[in-house]
Each structure stands twice: as C-alpha cells, then as structure tokens.
Amino acid sequence: MLDRLTFYTPCMRLTKAELLAIETAARAVLPRGARVMLFGSRTDDARRGGDIDLLIEPPKPVDASLAVDLSTRLAARLYRLLGERRIDIVVAAASEADDRLIVREARRQATELVRT
C-alpha cells in the first residue's frame, strides 16, 4: 500500500517505488560521485502524471557517446524495475558549463534525488 502513495517533498512528485527504483538503478549503473536530479513536470505539485525527467551529473566530463550509453543503461534498468514509461534523461557533468537550453532549464529546477 505504501508503494501506491505519492511522497511529496518540497516540489517533487514521485511514488516511493519510483524513488527506490531511481536510487537502485543509479547505484547500479552510474559512476561513483554522480548526482541524479529530478526536473520537469514532476517537480510541480500542481500537475499530475507526466514524464520522469532526470538530470544526471557525472563527477567528470563525459563525451556524447558515453552520455548516451549512461542514459540508456539507466533507462533500461528503470524500465526493468518500474515497467516501460516515458523517462527523459539528460547528462551534463557538474564541473562543466553547458549551454544547452534543456540543461540550463533542468539545473534551474533540479531537486537532488541520489548521489552515488
């Protein structure tokens, strides 16, 4: 029953099962020292449903190929734990400036979920 409840922290809408899955998947596939943050509609308490938008900040810069690989492995693990659903993952190293609009917006809204 607990898994069905939605846990509200300041500006965050995820079920306990979703939070646990994100933590489990992140620890399994991301390098040590990576941060996983939530952004997008799930940070808005006034909205319902929606994609799970995650910003991953690896501790060191990664090239585009490794970024895609990390995203894919994280998403696949989340599909396995939660079932397939819309999960949008953006990767941007914490130590690097990134002028992509989506990264700027994600960083502005981000709520930290996990640090590996």
Added chain:
Amino acid sequence: MTQAVPDARLASALWECDRHRAAIDEALSEWQALVTPSSQALEQDSSLRRLTDQIIYRFTKLQDAMGERLLPAVLGWLREPHEAWPMRDRLDRLEKLGYLDVETWLQWRDVRNRLAYEYPDAADQRYAAVLAAMAAAGAMVAAFVHCKAWLPTLP
C-alpha cells in the same frame, strides 16, 4: 489448439522479422563501408540521412515484429500460458529459456525512445544517439539470428 496454429504464427513472425533483418543487414553493410561519417556530414548529407533513416526505420520495425509477434509466437510454440502475461513477464520467461537478454532488450527500447526526443541544440548528442541506434540494429539482428537458431526447422 493443435500445434499447427502456433507453428503457423511462428513461421509468419519469423518471415516478417527476416525481411527486416535482411534490410538492416544490407543497409548496415553500406553504412559500415563508409569511413565513419562525422556529425556534420550526417546533418548535411541527405543521402547519408536517408541511409540512417532506413536503418532506424527497420530497427524500429524489427523491434515491433519481435516484441509483438515473434516473442509471443515463441512462447505459444513452447506452449507457455503467456496470453495474460504482461510484457515484462514474457521477457523474463524468454530470458530464463535462453532466447534473449532482458537488459539488452530494454536498452534497445530506450535507444528507440531516445531518437524520438532529441534536442535541436545538441548535435553531438543526436549523432551519438544515431550511432547507438546503428549498433543496436546490428545487435538486434544478431539476437534475432540467435533466437531463430534455437527454433527447429518449420514446415
């Protein structure tokens, strides 16, 4: 139900998958014969874009044909009571039986989903997603061939 129906479903699913496999093989050979094209070439060269689109389209079709037709047909042929199972249970069972690797299958799902929502100001990420799709298409063909090899010759 006699075995004739599962046999027919399986034969039909294999035939469809094989058509996509052949198209991917042909297009991937063409892609691999090129010196690895750059991100810029992919953005500017329409014939290169057509080739990658062809591979991505067939990758998507093979994924659909395997997920919606072949995998249920294999379970039916094996007389597994799969009709009411969610996809996750079907995949888990097939993994146990040695037909596929679930984690890899789910990664192909993400590779496909990712192609649908790339961002316009991230050319290098778009290019990396296309390269991932090329690799996934090749791996999916190999998985299909592996799965087919496990099945007996059908009439």
